[in-house]
Amino acid sequence: MVDVTTTPCWYILHTYAGYESMVKDNLERLIENNNLQAMIFDVKIPMEQTIEEKNGKRKVVERKLLPCYVFIKMIYSNQLWYWITNTRGVTGFVGPQGRPIPLKEAEIRKMRLEERVVEGEFAVGDKVAVESGPLEGFEGIITELNDISQKAKINIQMFGRNTDVEVEYIQVRKVQD
Numbered sequence: 771m772v773d774v775t776t777t778p779c780w781y782i783l784h785t786y787a788g789y790e791s792m793v794k795d796n797l798e799r800l801i802e803n804n805n806l807q808a809m810i811f812d813v814k815i816p817m818e819q820t821i822e823e824k825n826g827k828r829k830v831v832e833r834k835l836l837p838c839y840v841f842i843k844m845i846y847s848n849q850l851w852y853w854i855t856n857t858r859g860v861t862g863f864v865g866p867q868g869r870p871i872p873l874k875e876a877e878i879r880k881m882r883l884e885e886r887v888v889e890g891e892f893a894v895g896d897k898v899a900v901e902s903g904p905l906e907g908f909e910g911i912i913t914e915l916n917d918i919s920q921k922a923k924i925n926i927q928m929f930g931r932n933t934d935v936e937v938e939y940i941q942v943r944k945v946q947d
Contacts, residue, residue, distance in 0.1 A: 776845065778811050779872035780883055782864040783840045789859035790815045793840050796857050809850060812843040816881055839864070841883055846870065876902075879940060891944065898924060898942040905935060909945060 785793045797813045800806065816835035821828055840860075844850060851870070855862055863870035878884055880902055892898065892912055899909045910926035913934060920939045925932050 778843050778845050780841055780843050780878055781846070781870040781872060783842055783854065784861045784864055785838055785840055785859050786861060787838050790834060790838070790840055793857060793859040796859065797840070797842065797854065800853060800857060804853070806850070808845075809847070810842065810844040812841075812883075814841045814843075814883055815839075816841065816883070835881070841873075841881070843883070846872075892922060892939070892942075897945045898922070899945045900924075900926075900937055900942050902941045903937065905937065905941075910935075 783793065794813050794815055797810070801810050801813075816839075817832045818835045819830050820833050822831045823829075842854070851863070854860060855868070862868040865871040873881075873883075892915060894912050894915060896912045897909065898912060900906055905926065908926045908928070910924035912922050913925050914923035916922070921936050922939060922942060923934055923936050924942070925934050927933070
């Protein structure tokens with residue numbers, strides 16, 4: 771169990787609809803004005819890029835992955851809880867009775883809150899299992915590695931055929947035979 775009073779953890783804040791950016795700005799101002807850089811490390815609104823078609827034209831648009839939620843990485847304290855829950859636009863922390871529960875490592879990876887640089891612990895020919903994403907549960911053999919983009923091309927068997935797919939390093943783990 772992680773000690774939340776000394777270790778920075780990710781928590782989820784619930785906000786009013788459309789207030790996510792304002793809450794993020796207000797929290798960043800709170801951090802700056804009260805010198806809380808040693809207690810609050812990051813504030814994020816998870817975004818995804820989608821392609822919208824309007825009037826026959828395709829356009830890449832940034833959309834909120836989870837509307838009404840803001841993610842905050844901090845060392846929890848009652849004083850911070852008070853300041854954050856009294857920030858304009860915040861309805862409270864996500865958790866029982868408004869008390870926050872830290873996100874698990876798998877949830878942080880899935881939400882891509884932190885960019886993890888994984889050292890090339892893989893080699894071409896290694897057997898790997900996909901742990902997250904649409905191909906979760908598949909196993910395959912690495913056919914190509916790209917350390918710059920942090921992606922691996924693996925050959926998996928899908929629908930009775932061998933198929934090459936590209937996955938990020940953080941989505942796979944090495945399987946021991």
